[in-house]
Amino acid sequence: MKNFKLPLYVHVCLYAVTMFVALWCMWYFCYRHSLMWLEGFSFFSTLPDVLSLATELPDGILKYAGAFLLQFCYYPVVGAALQALFAVVIMLCAMVVVIRLFDNPSHLLWLAALPVPFFVEGQYWDYTLTRTLTWIILSVVIAVVVYVTIWKRKVIHLSSYIANVVVEIAASIVISGFSVYNLCYKDASCREYDQIWEMEHLADARQWDALLDVATPDKAQENSFCRRYALLALLEKGMLAESMFQFNVTSTNDFWFKDREEPMCRNYNAMLFRSLGMSNEVIHNTFQQQLQSEFGVSFTVLRRLVETNLDAKNYALAKKYMDILSHSTVMKHWVDERKPQLEAIKNVKPALETKGGQFESLDLMVVASEMFNLHPHNRKYADMVLCGMLAEKNCKDFYLAFRLIAETQYAHGEHIPRYYQEALLLISVNTPKVLEGYSIDSDLRRDFQNVVKLVRNGEKAQVRSLYPNTFWAYYF
Numbered sequence: 001m002k003n004f005k006l007p008l009y010v011h012v013c014l015y016a017v018t019m020f021v022a023l024w025c026m027w028y029f030c031y032r033h034s035l036m037w038l039e040g041f042s043f044f045s046t047l048p049d050v051l052s053l054a055t056e057l058p059d060g061i062l063k064y065a066g067a068f069l070l071q072f073c074y075y076p077v078v079g080a081a082l083q084a085l086f087a088v089v090i091m092l093c094a095m096v097v098v099i100r101l102f103d104n105p106s107h108l109l110w111l112a113a114l115p116v117p118f119f120v121e122g123q124y125w126d127y128t129l130t131r132t133l134t135w136i137i138l139s140v141v142i143a144v145v146v147y148v149t150i151w152k153r154k155v156i157h158l159s160s161y162i163a164n165v166v167v168e169i170a171a172s173i174v175i176s177g178f179s180v181y182n183l184c185y186k187d188a189s190c191r192e193y194d195q196i197w198e199m200e201h202l203a204d205a206r207q208w209d210a211l212l213d214v215a216t217p218d219k220a221q222e223n224s225f226c227r228r229y230a231l232l233a234l235l236e237k238g239m240l241a242e243s244m245f246q247f248n249v250t251s252t253n254d255f256w257f258k259d260r261e262e263p264m265c266r267n268y269n270a271m272l273f274r275s276l277g278m279s280n281e282v283i284h285n286t287f288q289q290q291l292q293s294e295f296g297v298s299f300t301v302l303r304r305l306v307e308t309n310l311d312a313k314n315y316a317l318a319k320k321y322m323d324i325l326s327h328s329t330v331m332k333h334w335v336d337e338r339k340p341q342l343e344a345i346k347n348v349k350p351a352l353e354t355k356g357g358q359f360e361s362l363d364l365m366v367v368a369s370e371m372f373n374l375h376p377h378n379r380k381y382a383d384m385v386l387c388g389m390l391a392e393k394n395c396k397d398f399y400l401a402f403r404l405i406a407e408t409q410y411a412h413g414e415h416i417p418r419y420y421q422e423a424l425l426l427i428s429v430n431t432p433k434v435l436e437g438y439s440i441d442s443d444l445r446r447d448f449q450n451v452v453k454l455v456r457n458g459e460k461a462q463v464r465s466l467y468p469n470t471f472w473a474y475y476f
Contacts, residue, residue: 011106012095015172016088019113022176023084023120023183028076030184030191031124033198035079038127040300041263041293042070045327059130066129067295071330074299083123086132087116087179093139097146107164110171115139117175121182124190128294192223196264199229203271208233220247227254228268236275240383241417244391245474252388256364263292270304276371276380279312297324299331310341314350318342364388369401376408383417390419393475395427399434406438418444422471448472 006014027035044050044067054060073079094112099105119135126132184190195214202211215230230247231254234240248254256272257265266289273281283305290301302321309318319342325331365388372381382405389398402420410416416424416438425448427434451472454462460476467473 006106008099008106011109012092015095015109015113016092018172019091019116019176019179020081020084020088022180023087024080026180026184027080027083031194032076032080033201034124034190034194035073035076035083036201037197038070039073039079039330040303041127041298042067043293043295043298043302044068044071044329045324046329047327062130062133063128063294065133068329069129071299071328074330086123086136087119089136090115090119090139093136093143096143100146100150107168108162110168110175113172113175113179117178117182120179121186123183124187195219196223196225199225200264200267200271203229203232203268206236208236212237215247217246217248224254225264225268228256228272231255232268232272232275235380235383238379238383240387241390241419243469244387245419245471246469249391249474252365252391254391255384255388258364261288261292263289266292267300274308276368276384277375277378278367278371279308281367282308299325299328303331303334306338310338310345312351313345313348315342315345315348318345372405376405379409382409386420390423390471390474395423398423399427399431410438413439416440419471422448426472426475 044064051064054064057063069082070079072082091112094115095109098108098112102108102111119132122131199211199215202208202214211229211233215226215233217230220227220230227247227249231240231244231249234243234247256269266285270282270285270289273279273285286301286304286308290297293301302325305321306318306325309321322335322338322342326335365385368381368384368388372378372385375381385401386398386405389395389401402424406416418441421438421440421444424434424438425440425444429452447467447470451463451467454460454466455476463476464473
């Protein structure tokens with residue numbers, strides 16, 4: 001037992017398994033949503049024209065191969081395994097070199113792990129996998145050259161102070177820690193983007209409670225994406241007029257991304273208009289998002305086009321995009337799941353959205369107002385209009401709009417949201433009759449009397465501290 005020594009192949013397997021498990025855990029638990037984003041941003045198809053186009057570009061084949069691999073990130077467990085496997089392959093190639101060159105290689109295998117920290121440092125932003133595949137190709141070439149040219153192992157002897165178990169264990173721990181640091185902690189923006197993509201995926205899946213757990217008021221103070229996704233969740237839950245001022249709203253621009261062409265901004269706008277039931281605007285923003293894809297199109301874009309056209313009962317377009325997706329590998333199953341829904345609308349007239357002058361404006365509030373005129377019983381349009389006016393501190397137009405909206409939304413004694421009551425109380429200081437016909441909570445009336453006293457005494461700061469989540473605090 002004293003001279004017991006693990007076989008070399010077992011030693012290699014232990015290194016490979018340990019590195020794989022460590023990196024898989026980092027990718028899956030730290031960057032699960034980033035993996036899903038990588039899949040959504042990429043596109044792969046078996047159609048011949050896609051391959052022929054790839055061969056015309058200098059790095060086209062690498063991008064084509066990378067796109068084939070990225071589609072499996074649709075399942076984060078598999079995507080994390082692929083990302084971890086890339087590093088393990090590089091390490092195994094380096095092990096071939098170590099075993100071929102050094103005497104007593106068992107205790108020197110840690111040298112083969114040295115490239116891993118430098119490889120994983122740039123792995124997160126390799127959204128086409130061209131860098132990753134280049135690393136792997138070079139590693140394989142070097143390993144093959146060393147294996148073929150060195151027929152007999154060169155006896156490169158290192159001192160026993162280096163080639164021993166203690167050094168091996170210490171070096172392995174340091175290299176593993178350095179790898180984890182470079183992958184997960186060196187670039188703080190990686191974790192920030194993963195949180196944004198987490199919010200994207202929760203919104204796309206309509207998991208509004210879970211989205212609000214992530215998009216907290218504290219995060220919304222600094223993060224514009226967090227603020228907008230929180231407002232979208234509040235709009236869906238009918239809580240916009242109860243909680244939006246907790247999320248650092250400053251104007252109507254906080255409801256969407258105006259004049260920003262980044263794919264993430266267009267993706268958010270598409271989900272906002274999906275929430276508002278405006279399929280034309282969903283498709284418009286989705287096509288704008290598509291233009292910035294590395295592949296000219298993306299899985300996220302195609303899936304949204306399919307779902308939007310299925311909802312609009314547009315059989316021809318839904319079938320067109322489903323046919324495109326069916327030529328990928330992973331999305332075949334996704335397409336098959338929706339074929340019954342496609343067949344159900346085969347002979348149905350498309351529910352086309354009316355496109356008129358009201359949609360020519362780039363002002364979201366104007367669009368929401370016109371949509372409310374078309375659909376006066378839709379609560380989302382009413383809240384978007386009224387909350388937008390509150391965000392702009394436009395009490396005059398708020399009251400005019402509220403009088404009209406109240407005829408359909410609150411005509412039968414429905415509870416008036418708190419911000420609307422607070423705004424009516426504020427307006428009533430100069431126009432007392434605005435409260436006629438509306439039920440205002442007695443607690444709010446009492447609080448408002450205190451607010452009036454504080455304002456008249458020049459203590460507006462006290463309003464913000466004593467009544468933080470109120471329209472009064474925002475107004476003053």
